[in-house]
Amino acid sequence: MTRFALTIEYDGRPFMGWQHQAHGPSVQQAIEDAARRILGEDVLVYAAGRTDAGVHALAMRAHVDVERPIGAFRLMEGLNAVLRPQPVAVLDCVEVAGDWHARFACTARHYEYRIRSRRAPLTLELGRAWRIANPLDAEAMAAGARQLIGRHDFTTFRSTHCQADSPLRTLDRLEVVREGELIRIFASARSFLHHQVRSMVGCLALVGQEKWTPDDIGEALAARDRAALGLNAPAEGLYFVAADYPA
Amino acid sequence: MTRFALTIEYDGRPFMGWQHQAHGPSVQQAIEDAARRILGEDVLVYAAGRTDAGVHALAMRAHVDVERPIGAFRLMEGLNAVLRPQPVAVLDCVEVAGDWHARFACTARHYEYRIRSRRAPLTLELGRAWRIANPLDAEAMAAGARQLIGRHDFTTFRSTHCQADSPLRTLDRLEVVREGELIRIFASARSFLHHQVRSMVGCLALVGQEKWTPDDIGEALAARDRAALGLNAPAEGLYFVAADYPA
Numbered sequence: 001m002t003r004f005a006l007t008i009e010y011d012g013r014p015f016m017g018w019q020h021q022a023h024g025p026s027v028q029q030a031i032e033d034a035a036r037r038i039l040g041e042d043v044l045v046y047a048a049g050r051t052d053a054g055v056h057a058l059a060m061r062a063h064v065d066v067e068r069p070i071g072a073f074r075l076m077e078g079l080n081a082v083l084r085p086q087p088v089a090v091l092d093c094v095e096v097a098g099d100w101h102a103r104f105a106c107t108a109r110h111y112e113y114r115i116r117s118r119r120a121p122l123t124l125e126l127g128r129a130w131r132i133a134n135p136l137d138a139e140a141m142a143a144g145a146r147q148l149i150g151r152h153d154f155t156t157f158r159s160t161h162c163q164a165d166s167p168l169r170t171l172d173r174l175e176v177v178r179e180g181e182l183i184r185i186f187a188s189a190r191s192f193l194h195h196q197v198r199s200m201v202g203c204l205a206l207v208g209q210e211k212w213t214p215d216d217i218g219e220a221l222a223a224r225d226r227a228a229l230g231l232n233a234p235a236e237g238l239y240f241v242a243a244d245y246p247a
Numbered sequence: 248m249t250r251f252a253l254t255i256e257y258d259g260r261p262f263m264g265w266q267h268q269a270h271g272p273s274v275q276q277a278i279e280d281a282a283r284r285i286l287g288e289d290v291l292v293y294a295a296g297r298t299d300a301g302v303h304a305l306a307m308r309a310h311v312d313v314e315r316p317i318g319a320f321r322l323m324e325g326l327n328a329v330l331r332p333q334p335v336a337v338l339d340c341v342e343v344a345g346d347w348h349a350r351f352a353c354t355a356r357h358y359e360y361r362i363r364s365r366r367a368p369l370t371l372e373l374g375r376a377w378r379i380a381n382p383l384d385a386e387a388m389a390a391g392a393r394q395l396i397g398r399h400d401f402t403t404f405r406s407t408h409c410q411a412d413s414p415l416r417t418l419d420r421l422e423v424v425r426e427g428e429l430i431r432i433f434a435s436a437r438s439f440l441h442h443q444v445r446s447m448v449g450c451l452a453l454v455g456q457e458k459w460t461p462d463d464i465g466e467a468l469a470a471r472d473r474a475a476l477g478l479n480a481p482a483e484g485l486y487f488v489a490a491d492y493p494a
Binding site: 009010011056058076077080083084087088089090091118119120121122123124126128 | 256257258303305323324327330331334335336337338365366367368369370371373375
C-alpha cells in the first residue's frame, strides 16, 4: 500500500461540489472513477476541504492509498489522461508517509473570493466571479473585514447545515484588495465553518454597497445568530487556493 | 443618425471570429442581431480588429450608426440584456462624432498571448490559453522577440490568406513576461497582418523549447517566406486587449 499526496485544480461549474453526491457528479467521484480505470481497484480520495457546488480550486490537496505498485508520475499522467475532458487536473503527485493525511494534517486553508464590480454581464469570467452592478467601496469592505479577524464564535457566518462541533474559529486573514474592477478577498484560517467564507463575503458586499456600515459586521458577529446574516455570497466567486502542512 | 463607439468584451470560443461568416456564429452578427431587436432597424458594426475564431477580446473597440433616437446608456443596457447568455458584453458606449471610425481612426492595437507552461491539462483556463507541456526558457523567448521589433517585411509571419496590400509593418512592442507557469506575450503595433501575432508566438514557443535559437527568429524574418515559419500558435491563447485613438 502506497499513499500519494495529490494537488488538484478544478473548475467547479459542472460539479455538485467536492464530495460524493447521490444527485450529481462530484470532483471526488471523478478522481476515484479515473483511479479505478487506471489501477483496477477501488480507492477513496480524502481532501483538505470539501468545496460546495460551483466552487473552484487552484490547488486542492488530497491523498489516496493505492495497492497496485505504480510510480507517482505515472499515476498523475494516467489520472489526467482519463479525467479529460472533465475540468479536473492533477498538478502534482508525490509519495508520502502512510500517516500523512490531507484533511487532518492540514494546518491552514487559504481561499480567495473574486468579485467583479461592473454593470456589464460577465463573459470570460462567467461562473468564475460574482458580478455586482452597484459601485463598491473597497476601503469600507476592508474596514468591515478587520472586525472578523481573530478568534470568535462565527455562528452568524455558519450554514445551518454545518456539522462542526464548535462555532469557534480563528480567522488569520481577511483582506480586501482592489485591482481595477476586480475585488479580491483573501481568507486564511486553520479551518472554516460551512459557508463561512461566502457568508463573510456576502456581508462585506453589503458594506461595499453602503447598505451596511463596517460596524454592522461586528454587530452581526456579536449576535451569534444565523438570522443576523445579511447575505450569503454565491459559490461561483470562491476558489480554494492552498493548504499548508507541517514541513 | 447618431454614431456610438462601443467597447466590447467576449469569450471567443463559441464564435467563428469577429466577422460575419456563412458557416457559423460571429461576434459581429451577435451584436447586429441584438441591435436589430432593440432598435427595429438594420445596423452594421465596424471593429478595430477582425479577430479569428476562438480569439478573445478584453476591450474590442467598434462603432455603429443608429437612426432611432436612443441614449448611449440605454443602448448599452439593451444590447447586454439581449446578448445574454452569449459571452459578449458591451462594457462602454458613448456618442461620438459622425466621422469617428473604429478601424480607420485606430492608431495602435494591443494584443496579449497567454501560454501556460505545464504538464497538466488546463481546467479553469481551458480554451483561454495555450498549454505547452515542455519547459520553456522565457529569457530566450524574450531575446527572440527583440529581433522582430521595428519596421520589417513580415511575409514569413503572415497568413497566405492575408488581404493587406503590403507585408511591411512596424512592431512597436513584443515583450515576454513570465509569472509562474503563465507566460504573457504583449504585442503592439499600428496594425498587424493576418495571423501575425500567432505566427510570431508560434516561433517564440519553438525558441522557448530550444528547438530554435533566438537568432533563428531573425533568419525566419529575413527569409520573407511563409515556408520559413516554424509554427502558428493556436487561437485560444490570443486576446485583443486595447485599441488607441487620437485624443
